[in-house]
Amino acid sequence: MKKFRIFALFLVLFMIFQLFGCAVSIPLPDEISSTDEANAIGLSISGTTKTMKVGEYDRLNVKVKIDYNYALKWSSDNPEVATVDSNGRVDALSVGKATITARVEKASVSCVVTVKEATKEVVKTSTAITSTKNKITLDQNMTNKTMNLYSLHVNLETGCITAYTYNNQGNYYLSVRSMACSTAKDISIYDTYESDNPDEIALYHIDDKIGDSNGWNSEEKDTYYRYRTNFSLNGEDKLSFTSSAYSKKSASSLITEDYNKLGTPYTDGDIRLSVSDAKWIYDNCTEGTQIRFVNEGGEDVLGKPKTIKIAPECDVQNWDPTDANPKNPFMEKKPVFKGMDDLTIKLGTVADLKSGVEVYDTGMTLMEDDYKIDGSIPQDKVGRYVVSYFYTDALGRKGRADRTVYVK
Secondary structure, three states: OHHHHHHHHHHHHHHHHHHHOOOOOOOOOOOOOHHHHHHHHOOEEOOOEEEEEOOOEEEOOEEOOHHHHHHOEEEEOOOOOEEEOOOOEEEEOOOEEEEEEEEEOOEEEEEEEEEEOOOOOOOOOOOOEEOOOOHHHHHHHHHOOOOOOOEEEEEOOOOEEEEEEOOOOOOOOEEEEEEEOEOEOOHHHHOOOOOOOOOEEEEEEEEEEEOOOOOEEEEEOOEEEEOEEEEEEOOEEEEEEEOOOEOOOOOOOEOHHHHOOOOOOOEOOOEEOOHHHHHHHHHHOOOOOEEEEEOOOOOOOOOOOOOOOOOOOOOOOOOOOOOOOOOOHHHHOOOEEEOOOOEEEOOOOOOOOOOOOEEEOOOOOEOOOOOEEEOOOOOOOOEEEEEEEEEEOOOOOEEEEEEEEEEO
């Protein structure tokens, strides 16, 4: 029995020696391929190619099992053309190609991004609201003109002019354009006849237009206006639609204080508009066009447009922001974003994306919270994230700013 125990001990020692003495070799399994590993963790991408334009951004749709989401890493092989953040957001920076890769350990999926030239943005120079709903009828009326194309409806309560065209019955019910205006301080000046409609207080017609090739005319010494369209009641009580006041016959001599009153009642009777709206009436509303003055309040059919003010902080003064003159410095202006410095937060905290952010319109007026934010910051994943801020001002000028947020 004692000999058997000695033999068993010897056998155990021999087996241990064989295992740790490299005398016994265990064959390794075949290496798992990247594709097999991707399938195992559910890693996939919705498309392997994408075309973008410079300045655009988009998010690649990548799926992975939730247990591996924390390990998902993104990269670009050509960050001068396109970058990618930790959420798979791709920003197109310049013309060319870049391969964007999503990787989890050895598994990966890729998308080839082709970046092309950006489309040139059209610079808008009017605050007016226009309707596309009645465009077909308007186009027909312009072609088959049997009546005055427009009728102007001046709402004294809201300071808004709505231009209507006529329907098949010849009634001016189809709204096509609305414009902010300034009317008289005392609206009784327009009360020229009695009407069955208690809200309607005056009915005028356009008589004539005064101005040189650039629409200039003077009303009083050292004060000039543009695009004067005169209207009256049977040639009496003559008033006018005009631009704001200028100190001389120069587009760069706008009296800013006068212009900034647009949208509020302050005149002695004439109707003040932005230079683009005054020009629209001057160019499109013919002699005999009907003008109805009402004091009904409420909502205007197309809404009252917002106006662009010229703030003291604006580096351009004495130009009407709506003037389409190529020399107008406002042609190069758009909304401005401040406070777009990189933001760093700790893992598990909520990013305050509005912190320190200020948005200004084309005239450098602070817009408070009237802007949109696109993007979200996860609280549970370290990385670099990009969010975008958007604002469109009353001129239709679009502004965008990007901000980088680091979660550490």
